Amino acid sequence: MKDQIRLSVVVPVFNEQEMIVRVLEALYYQYNDISLIDRDLYEIVIVDNNSTDSSIVKIQNFHARHPDLNLYCISENIQGVSSARKRGMDWVTIRSRERDERKSVDNKFYIFSADADCIVDKQWLYKLYRKMVEDDADLGTCNYYYDQKHFHSRPHLWRQIEKTLRCRAFTFQLFGGFPDGKGFAVEREKYEAVGGIDIFYQIKNGCFVQHLSDDWDFGIKIVANGGSNTYVHHAMVQINSRRVDYLLKEVINGIAYGADGIIVMKDVRADIETGFQGDLNDDQSGLAWDYSIKDFVPKNIILPLLLNPKLYNDPQVINFFGFDLLNRIIYRIEEIKIESGILNFRPIHLYKTPSYRLYFEFRDEIFSRMRKYIGQDIGYPPELPDCLDEVLRLNPYDFHKFVYYFCEDRESGCAHNYFANGGVF
Numbered sequence: 001m002k003d004q005i006r007l008s009v010v011v012p013v014f015n016e017q018e019m020i021v022r023v024l025e026a027l028y029y030q031y032n033d034i035s036l037i038d039r040d041l042y043e044i045v046i047v048d049n050n051s052t053d054s055s056i057v058k059i060q061n062f063h064a065r066h067p068d069l070n071l072y073c074i075s076e077n078i079q080g081v082s083s084a085r086k087r088g089m090d091w092v093t094i095r096s097r098e099r100d101e102r103k104s105v106d107n108k109f110y111i112f113s114a115d116a117d118c119i120v121d122k123q124w125l126y127k128l129y130r131k132m133v134e135d136d137a138d139l140g141t142c143n144y145y146y147d148q149k150h151f152h153s154r155p156h157l158w159r160q161i162e163k164t165l166r167c168r169a170f171t172f173q174l175f176g177g178f179p180d181g182k183g184f185a186v187e188r189e190k191y192e193a194v195g196g197i198d199i200f201y202q203i204k205n206g207c208f209v210q211h212l213s214d215d216w217d218f219g220i221k222i223v224a225n226g227g228s229n230t231y232v233h234h235a236m237v238q239i240n241s242r243r244v245d246y247l248l249k250e251v252i253n254g255i256a257y258g259a260d261g262i263i264v265m266k267d268v269r270a271d272i273e274t275g276f277q278g279d280l281n282d283d284q285s286g287l288a289w290d291y292s293i294k295d296f297v298p299k300n301i302i303l304p305l306l307l308n309p310k311l312y313n314d315p316q317v318i319n320f321f322g323f324d325l326l327n328r329i330i331y332r333i334e335e336i337k338i339e340s341g342i343l344n345f346r347p348i349h350l351y352k353t354p355s356y357r358l359y360f361e362f363r364d365e366i367f368s369r370m371r372k373y374i375g376q377d378i379g380y381p382p383e384l385p386d387c388l389d390e391v392l393r394l395n396p397y398d399f400h401k402f403v404y405y406f407c408e409d410r411e412s413g414c415a416h417n418y419f420a421n422g423g424v425f
Contacts, residue, residue, distance in 0.1 A: 007042035008092035009112040012084030014049040016116040024062045026119045032126045043070035049084040082214035086197040109188040115181050121236040128235040138190035138227035142183035142235035150241045154279035160289045164425040175304035176229035178219035183237040212263045224307045224346040247424045254291045254420035261416045290382035291420045298355040306345040356407040
């Protein structure tokens with residue numbers, strides 16, 4: 001590693017021969033406010049996750065044409081983007097630490113993650129890095145978008161995508177957001193302090209498979225352990241629209257990434273003819289939005305309050321919720337802690353159920369605030385599951401109690417399928 005390098009971009013790769021050259025070109029031509037970034041300041045670390053196509057050959061040929069790029073290719077034999085991302089981030093952590101100790105370098109070191117099928121904008125690296133330094137942040141989450149031209153003939157679908165991205169931009173600006181692999185960065189000291197990326201396993205058809213959300217869970221771990229996070233609205237990544245094309249049929253059915261407690265990565269390189277190429281009708285649009293927003297609200301509006309009590313005193317957060325609603329949510333959070341006999345919500349299986357419970361208990365008021373600050377087209381909460389709707393009609397005083405029973409079923413039953421994994425947008 002060269003002494004000047006302060007940034008590493010880790011890119012997990014599995015069979016991305018169609019996209020990888022464009023991805024590398026975008027990372028090669030990175031700019032600050034006035035010129036190209038000095039390429040001695042950053043490196044690209046490709047993690048080959050058992051590719052069987054020509055991806056690695058194309059990467060090697062690209063490097064041969066651009067020898068001034070600090071580009072390295074390592075391997076991870078355990079299949080899964082979680083393992084590949086962890087392998088790359090651990091590798092650059094160890095190597096940069098050894099370099100700094102040898103050279104007595106005191107500056108901070110930042111580890112970036114980028115997906116191998118998405119295109120970063122030309123100032124992505126600079127803007128994400130600069131905002132993290134300005135805010136002294138441990139974790140930085142970027143913004144993303146789709147090429148609207150791809151959805152020109154599908155206005156109903158585009159309307160649901162645009163609403164979801166608008167919700168994301170607003171709430172991430174408010175709470176700092178949790179990252180996904182399309183683009184985020186972490187300061188090395190904090191990465192080491194929390195133990196790096198975790199890989200969670202679940203059982204599917206009698207076999208252990210990796211849980212999909214290593215990136216999101218990692219961000220939660222940073223915040224839950226006192227790390228500071230920042231959202232960088234102008235650090236942009238263009239998402240490959242194949243993710244929507246291929247998974248949309250399953251989004252409409254609420255099983256975008258799995259069902260019955262199983263959340264796994266699906267191969268979106270498959271033949272798009274098996275996906276959903278046309279526009280949505282009104283009923284399908286409603287289903288796509290319902291599953292998207294049910295996935296979104298517990299994760300991105302409620303969970304930040306569970307993990308980061310500092311937000312209770314943030315003027316923007318107070319303004320969004322209003323004193324009365326925020327105080328009642330805080331009171332319920334403390335009640336749930338006492339009921340559950342826990343000190344905090346850091347472990348993954350301690351924050352899921354409370355997030356779901358608080359969603360049901362405060363959904364009408366939260367959606368009201370979203371309509372006010374994000375747009376009237378956000379609409380109203382999706383219908384309750386039939387069993388809770390019946391409780392609310394026949395015995396409303398016991399609603400909170402039955403919400404608890406319902407949400408305790410989160411990992412394998414009705415609650416998981418109700419909230420689904422519709423956040424593919």
